Each structure stands twice: as C-alpha cells, then as structure tokens.
Amino acid sequence: xxxxxxxxxxxxxxxxxxxxxxxxxxxxxxxxxxxxxxxxxxxxxxxxxxxxxxxxxxxxxxxxxxxxxxxxxxxxxxxxxxxxxxxxxxxxxxxxxxxxxxxxxxxxxxxxxxxxxxxxxxxxxxxxxxxxxxxxxxxxxxxxxxxxxxxxxxxxxxxxxxxxxxxxxxxxxxxxxxxxxxxxxxxxxxxxxxxxxxxxxxxxxxxxxxxxxxxxxxxxxxxxxxxxxxxxxxxxxxxxxxxxxxxxxxxxxxxxxxxxxxxxxxxxxxxxxxxxxxxxxxxxxxxxxxxxxxxxxxxxxxxxxxxxxxxxxxxxxxxxxxxxxxxxxxxxxxxxxxxxxxxxxxxxxxxxxxxxxxxxxxxxxxxxxxxxxxxxxxxxxxxxxxxxxxxxxxxx
Amino acid sequence: xxxxxxxxxxxxxxxxxxxxxxxxxxxxxxxxxxxxxxxxxxxxxxxxxxxxxxxxxxxxxxxxxxxxxxxxxxxxxxxxxxxxxxxxxxxxxxxxxxxxxxxxxxxxxxxxxxxxxxxxxxxxxxxxxxxxxxxxxxxxxxxxxxxxxxxxxxxxxxxxxxxxxxxxxxxxxxxx
Numbered sequence: 320x321x322x323x324x325x326x327x328x329x330x331x332x333x334x335x336x337x338x339x340x341x342x343x344x345x346x347x348x349x350x351x352x353x354x355x356x357x358x359x360x361x362x363x364x365x366x367x368x369x370x371x372x373x374x375x376x377x378x379x380x381x382x383x384x385x386x387x388x389x390x391x392x393x394x395x396x397x398x399x400x401x402x403x404x405x406x407x408x409x410x411x412x413x414x415x416x417x418x419x420x421x422x423x424x425x426x427x428x429x430x431x432x433x434x435x436x437x438x439x440x441x442x443x444x445x446x447x448x449x450x451x452x453x454x455x456x457x458x459x460x461x462x463x464x465x466x467x468x469x470x471x472x473x474x475x476x477x478x479x480x481x482x483x484x485x486x487x488x489x490x491x492x493x494x495x496x497x498x499x500x501x502x503x504x505x506x507x508x509x510x511x512x513x514x515x516x517x518x519x520x521x522x523x524x525x526x527x528x529x530x531x532x533x534x535x536x537x538x539x540x541x542x543x544x545x546x547x548x549x550x551x552x553x554x555x556x557x558x559x560x561x562x563x564x565x566x567x568x569x570x571x572x573x574x575x576x577x578x579x580x581x582x583x584x585x586x587x588x589x590x591x592x593x594x595x596x597x598x599x600x601x602x603x604x605x606x607x608x609x610x611x612x613x614x615x616x617x618x619x620x621x622x623x624x625x626x627x628x629x630x631x632x633x634x635x636x637x638x639x640x641x642x643x644x645x646x647x648x649x650x651x652x653x654x655x656x657x658x659x660x661x662x663x664x665x666x667x668x669x670x671x672x673x674x675x676x677x678x679x680x681x682x683x684x685x686x687x688x689x690x691x692x693x694x695x696x697x698x699x700x701x702x703x704x705x706x707x708x709x710x711x712x713x714x715x
Numbered sequence: 716x717x718x719x720x721x722x723x724x725x726x727x728x729x730x731x732x733x734x735x736x737x738x739x740x741x742x743x744x745x746x747x748x749x750x751x752x753x754x755x756x757x758x759x760x761x762x763x764x765x766x767x768x769x770x771x772x773x774x775x776x777x778x779x780x781x782x783x784x785x786x787x788x789x790x791x792x793x794x795x796x797x798x799x800x801x802x803x804x805x806x807x808x809x810x811x812x813x814x815x816x817x818x819x820x821x822x823x824x825x826x827x828x829x830x831x832x833x834x835x836x837x838x839x840x841x842x843x844x845x846x847x848x849x850x851x852x853x854x855x856x857x858x859x860x861x862x863x864x865x866x867x868x869x870x871x872x873x874x875x876x877x878x879x880x881x882x883x884x885x886x887x888x889x890x891x
Contacts, residue, residue: 323863327835331840338741339737340740344757346729349754349757350725498792
C-alpha cells in the first residue's frame, strides 16, 4: 500500500465502526411514492424516473411571467414563498373502495381531467385510468396494470401508458373507445406523453440499451407511428397546439417544428424539454460549464434531476428557475411546479415571488401538483397521505 | 401480479437497508440528508424493480443508484437551501476522543466536493478497487485516480485546521 492510501485508510478508519443514528426511512413510504411515480413519471420519461428528486409532500409552485430582459439573462431569484393565492381547492370524486387516486393531466381549457386509481397493495388490484368531465367521474376501459393518463385535450381525448406483461404500452381513449397505439418494431416499451387539440399524439419508444426514439401518432393517420428525426437517444415529451414538439435528443433538450425539423435548445448537455405552450417551453438543463466535473454522474438520469429552466423559443433564450420543479407552463410563460422540500405545499402563480396554492382543508396540509390547464387557472394533483391519496383540483 | 413483486421488493429493501444506511450517513454527514438519500434510493429501486430484480449483482446496482442520487442531489438548488436549515450531527469537543475524531472526520468529509468525498469513501472505507469505483461513479479509472489525489489533498488541508472545521461545519457545504 502506498503512503497516500495508507494515510487515507488510517484517517477514515474511525468511521468503520461508527454507529449510524436512526434514519427516518420507510420502505412502505418508498413503495407509495414509487407507485405514483411508476404511473406518472416512468410512463412519461422512462429513465428520467431514476433521478427521483421530488419528495412526497413537496410544495407546489408556479412562477409568473416576467417580460424578458434585454441584457444577458440572469437566473431568477430563489423562490420565496408568498401567501396563498386566491384559489379554491377541492377533492375530485374517487371510485368507491379505492384508497389511492391521483389526477395526472388536465385539458387546455380545464374541462377534462385525467387521473388514475393506483390500485391496492392489499388486494392486488391493478389500478384504473380515470376521466373527470366537469367533475363527473368515469373509468377509461384499459387493460393492464397501472394505466396512467399523461395527456388530455379539449375534446376529451386521453393518452397515456399502461404495463402489460412487464412492458409499457401506449394507448389513446377517443370517442368513448380505448385503443392500443402501434409500437415501433424492436422497441420494447412505448409511452404516449402528450396530445394536442388536433389529436396529434407524441411519445417515446424505449429501446434496448437505453436508446430511445421520439415518436408521433399523427391525428390524420391514427394507425401510423412516425419517428421524429434526431441524433442519439431521443424522446418526445410534449406537443403544442400548432404541432411543435419538445423533448430530448442525445441527452440534450430538443425541439421539432411542425414540419418535423429538429434543433437543440440552448443550455448544453444533460437536460430535457418537458412541455410547451405557444412560445414557452419548460424542462431541465444541464450543469454549468464550470461544474462539468460532475456531469458524467447524470448520464443515466439526464431528465429530471437537473437545473429547472424555461425557454422562450422566439428568442432562443433560457432562464433558470431555482428551487422549482416545473410540471406545466402557460402561453404567457407562467410556470406551475413543486418546491423541493418545505413541508407545506405551495403553488405559485403569475407573479414573483412564487405564491402558495392553498392546501386541502381536511387531512394532511399537502398538495402535490401534477398538471395545469393552458392558463393555469385549473391545476390538478393529489394530496398524499400515509393511507390514502386524494385527487385534487384547484380553481384559481 | 403487483402484490408478488412488491413483496419481493420489500424483502430485498429490508435486507439492503442495514448496508445502505451507513454508506449514506458517511457520504452525507448528517442523518436528515442520509435519510433522504436512502429514501430516494428506495423509490428509484421500486420504480425499476420489475426490470432489475433479476440483475445478478443487485447490491452493486443499488449502491450505484444511491451514489448517483448523492451526486445529483448535491446539484439541486434546494439541497443548498436545506443545508443551512439542517443541524449537523457533529459533536464539538466534549465527547470521548474517538467520538471527537469521528466528528471532525465527518465534518471534514462534509466540506469536500461530493465526488472527491465519494471516491475516498468508496476506495478507503469500502476498500473497493479503482475499476469498481469507476463503474459505480460512471467515470474512467483515470478520473477516479485524479479525484483520489485531489480528495486526499483536500482532506489533508481540512484536517490540518480542526478549529475551522468545527466552527464552520454546519454552514459551508455549498460545493455540491
């Protein structure tokens, strides 16, 4: 052993027999969080789920749009929580006898809300996809385990993923009928991540060795799957009303115009664009150049663990959103999302500093947001509890 | 059926916890962040379970998840915010000598850049060879060696100033 190694081994030796104080860790809680994420995150982003940074009970935030500055963009100031904005929070009706229910998607105009019954560990129930039409609940007839809506449009078309025989399958529910979307040969797992009002559906084909393809099921050819041309492993995470698609390619945030031509978004490596509304895109972007030392650790989880940002396409500009994990953006650039960890959930809305969404009146004062309407006046999510999960709806 | 593999997962997780907790604690230096790290590792493992449960070296795989979370989460803006609100588990001088040594060490480790810290812990506390550390951290063996050298230099510097370590241990870990 050389001198350095000996020094290090001897120096660290006292740590070998140290007592670890009791840690607040719970396998049950991990399973509850994981169950939600299998539905919402895994289907949405595949490997992105690995980053797993969102804590249960994270606060909910949105950031108001501020006119872009002319000078070099500086990061937005750290999120400071403001008093609750004026929103009404209510629970959506849940199917009888199901303990864990969440709302995962909402239509641009806020009428339709998609969600899922997460099934029961005790009974081995498989879960169910749900649709609320102006608050009225119905079940979407999808076979398989843990079907999860990831997008809903203004006509009530719902898209998502479901697990069958340990593989993820993409589906669409349109005109009262659920259909499996065609897959891509050689790709084991498919998920549909978004749908626009025209009915164009986008998604991800998960291939072997973590090489994915960004795919689209066009509205005018519903039985056809197309791949979006992109370098490296790619995925489509969202589509705008006019057909602009966002996602990732080669571990970088990426955008395809309505004609299918792609380009990288500014911000560098290790990121993904997660959603789009008009000129605005939100997602994550990689480490700063001076911090590139740690970049390789993010290789397998480039999509949700990194720096949250929003882009303005027309200006090819990005802005950091420190302390916010975004889940939706509006046409005016307002961002809805979660904070990392304060125990109160908040949402932010329109003006800086971000403001809190009111927590539910009953049960744990927690509200996790999953999606928002085009104007962010309708926000949906869930109230996580130890024994049950309630689907939540905020009207602002 | 879900219930079957969930039981399998829960059994594995229960067995792995006694190994994951000390590693998380040494890396993080306090029990709150260590708990978060282990909890997040368990969640990721759950999400991936249907695909990974047949992996042969499952323990190494889980260790890799934990390390990745450790390195990634140091990067989160809110990780830094939380640091200032967390009371460090550092005993400042009144305990028996061994405890104090350990506290100073933990404090010194906390002040090191996360990747250097991880490399030192894996190589010299867990006695893993360079190649295995490289695999766990997704980097080249050369990088492990250079990080080791830098880590040792950092650690020597920190241990030479025990007073500074003690007084600033609670608020200076902003590198990650």
